[in-house]
Amino acid sequence: MLNIVVMVSGGGTNLQAIIDAIDAGVITDTRIAAVISNNEDAYALERAKKAGIPAVCVSRKEIPDRAAYNQALLAAVEDAGADLIVLAGFLVVIPTEMIQKYRNRIINIHPSLIPSFCGTGFYGLKVHEGALARGVKLTGATVHFVDEGTDTGPIILQKAVAVEDGDTPEILQRRVMEEAEWKLLPQAIDLIAHHRVSVVDGRTIIREAE
Ligand code: GAR
Numbered sequence: 001m002l003n004i005v006v007m008v009s010g011g012g013t014n015l016q017a018i019i020d021a022i023d024a025g026v027i028t029d030t031r032i033a034a035v036i037s038n039n040e041d042a043y044a045l046e047r048a049k050k051a052g053i054p055a056v057c058v059s060r061k062e063i064p065d066r067a068a069y070n071q072a073l074l075a076a077v078e079d080a081g082a083d084l085i086v087l088a089g090f091l092v093v094i095p096t097e098m099i100q101k102y103r104n105r106i107i108n109i110h111p112s113l114i115p116s117f118c119g120t121g122f123y124g125l126k127v128h129e130g131a132l133a134r135g136v137k138l139t140g141a142t143v144h145f146v147d148e149g150t151d152t153g154p155i156i157l158q159k160a161v162a163v164e165d166g167d168t169p170e171i172l173q174r175r176v177m178e179e180a181e182w183k184l185l186p187q188a189i190d191l192i193a194h195h196r197v198s199v200v201d202g203r204t205i206i207r208e209a210e
Contacts, residue, residue: 001029001030001031002029002030002031002083002084002189002192002193003031003033003080003081003082003083003084004018004030004031004032004033004082004083004084004085004086004189005032005033005034005035005036005076005077005080005082005084005085005086006018006032006034006035006036006048006086006088007035007036007037007038007085007086007087007088007090007092008035008036008037008042008044008045008088008089008090009037009038009039009042009044009089009090009091009092010039010042010043010044010089010091010124011042011043011044011089012035012042012043012044012045012046012047012048012088012089013089013177013181013182014088014089014109014177014181014182014185015035015044015047015048015088015089016047017181017182017183017185017186018032018086018088018185018186018189019032019047019051019053021186021189021190026186026187026190027186027189027190027193028190028193028194029193029194030189030190030193032048032051032053033054033080033081033082034053034054034055034056034076034079034080034082035047035048035053035054035055035056036055036056036057036058036073036076036077036080037055037056037057037058038057038058038059038060038090038091038092039057039059040057040059042057044088044089045057054080056076058072058073058076060092070095070097070098073092073095073098074095074097074098074101077098077102082102082105083105084105084106084107084189084192085098085102085105085106085107086106086107086185086189087106087107087108087109087146088109088185089109089124090108091123091124094106094146096148099146099147099148104145104154104199106145106146107143107144107145107146107156107185107188107189107192108143108144108145108146108151108153109141109142109143109181109184109185110122110127110141110142110143110144110151111124111127111128111139111141111173111176111177111180111181112127112130112131112139112140112141112142112176113138113139113140113141113142113158113160114142114144114151114155114158115151116131116136116139117130117131117134117139118142118150118151119150119151119152120150122151124173125169125170125173128169128170128172128173128176129169131163131172132163132167132168132169132172136163137162137163138160138161138162138163139160139161139163139172139176140158140159140160140161140176140180141158141159141161141176141177141180141181141184142155142157142158142184143155143156143157143158143184143185143187143188144156145199145204154199154202154203154204155203155204156188156191156197156204156206157184157187157188157191158184159179159180159183159184160180161175161176161179161180162175191206194209195207196208196209
C-alpha cells in the first residue's frame, strides 16, 4: 500500500481527481494519508474533510521564519508516513531538505508541456496566459518528479491539449484540467504504486504492466 501525502494551496480539483480515482479503483494499492495546505482558506481542505482524510494547514502566517516553516512542512509529511508526496497545485517552494530526503518520491502536476511555459513565475493561470500570448496551438500538462530546480525534474507523463480560437486563460485552464491533469495525475500515482516508474540518468522509464 502506497501512502501518499497531497500538498495543496487552492481549489483542489486535482486532489478531488485523486480521491475519485481511488474510489473508482482507477488508482489501486494507494491511500491518501494526509492533505497538507499552506493556505487555511484552501477549498482543497474542505474536499479532504468531506472525504474523511486528515487535513492540516501549515501556514506561513503562523510560522514567518522560513527555516522553521520548512521544518514544520517536513514534520507534517513525516508524521503522515508519506511514501510519495504529490504536489497538486502547491504554490510554496519545496525545501531542499525535503527534496533530498524524498528524492524521486515527490511528484508535481504542471499545466503545460514542459519545457514550455514553466519555471519561476509560471503557475496557475499565468501558464495559460503565457501559452495564449505566444499563440501556441497545442499545450497540455506534465507530471514530473521534483528536483532542486523549478519544473526541471524527470518527466513521468505528458498529454497534449488543443488551444482553440477564442480561448481565454480560464477556458484553456479548464480544458487542460479536464482533458489532461485530472487523468495524468491519477495515472502517474497508480504507475508509482505499482513500481512501474524508474529514473535513469535524469529520465524516467515506464515499465509495461504485467
Ligand atoms: C492546477 O492547474 C495545477 O496544474 C497548477 O495549479 C492548479 C491547481 O488547481 N499547478 C501549477 O501551476 C504548479 N506550477 P487545483 O487546486 O484545482 O488542483
